[in-house]
Amino acid sequence: MRVPILKLGRVLLTSLPADLTDQQVMDLQIDALALLRDDRADGLVIDITAVDVVDSYMARVLSETAKMVGIMGGVAVLAGMRPAVALTLVEMGQNLIQMETAFDLEGGVAKVQRAMATRGGHRDEPPEV
């Protein structure tokens, strides 16, 4: 099952379920990048409030997604990491998560909007039909 992506203004929002596979994250990566490419949004917030295990593979796919979004000109933020997950990631090794992070969804959205504002605003909205 694909993880749904919601759209709030120019920001894509997605919340990862507890038991997800790396494949689901890769599908999410493809879906999000397609939406960015089609000029539907400027950034992506990935909420991991429900996720209790982030291993090195998951960390890698998430970081790569952020890198791709960044190369395309957008911003990706990881939001809502549980304290125990953060602790586990720090124990496992440094620099496992190489992307912007925020305490919660709200902070994540603000971070995307701030980043896009500093970069000179978002792309033009498609004309109203």
Place this chain on the structure above:
Amino acid sequence: MTTPIGSERPDEAPLETLMFRIIAEIDVAEARRAARHIAGRHGFKTVQAYGFATAVSEIATNLVLHADRGGVIHLTAALVNGIPTIGFTAEDDGPGIPDLALAMQDGYSTLGGLGCGLPGTRRLVDTFAVTTRPGEGTRIACSLTRI
């Protein structure tokens, strides 16, 4: 060099053992979930339970990616000297790890990963043992004692 767990030690009282055949990613998700639950059932708190589940996830994903035909994971819970201890073993008949010392170093990866799988997992558990034979397979055994 393998640290025996389960009922192999005389001062141990086994509580439960669960077996998982790991072939695809969906099997990893199942083992990960079970790891969290076995930790919870035996009174492990969140941080230890998450760490244990992450270790299982890491090693199980290795089975999917590195062992040609996957492998088997056993989750165990036992009383060691009266203290609840959870552990897992991962066994496969894959290619083995050619240079174990290198694989245990941070930053080393053959598949372009982050290279922190084995050393990272080692830091999440109390005991960690690997035996590997090129062309024959690998066995990893880990255990975690309840704080």
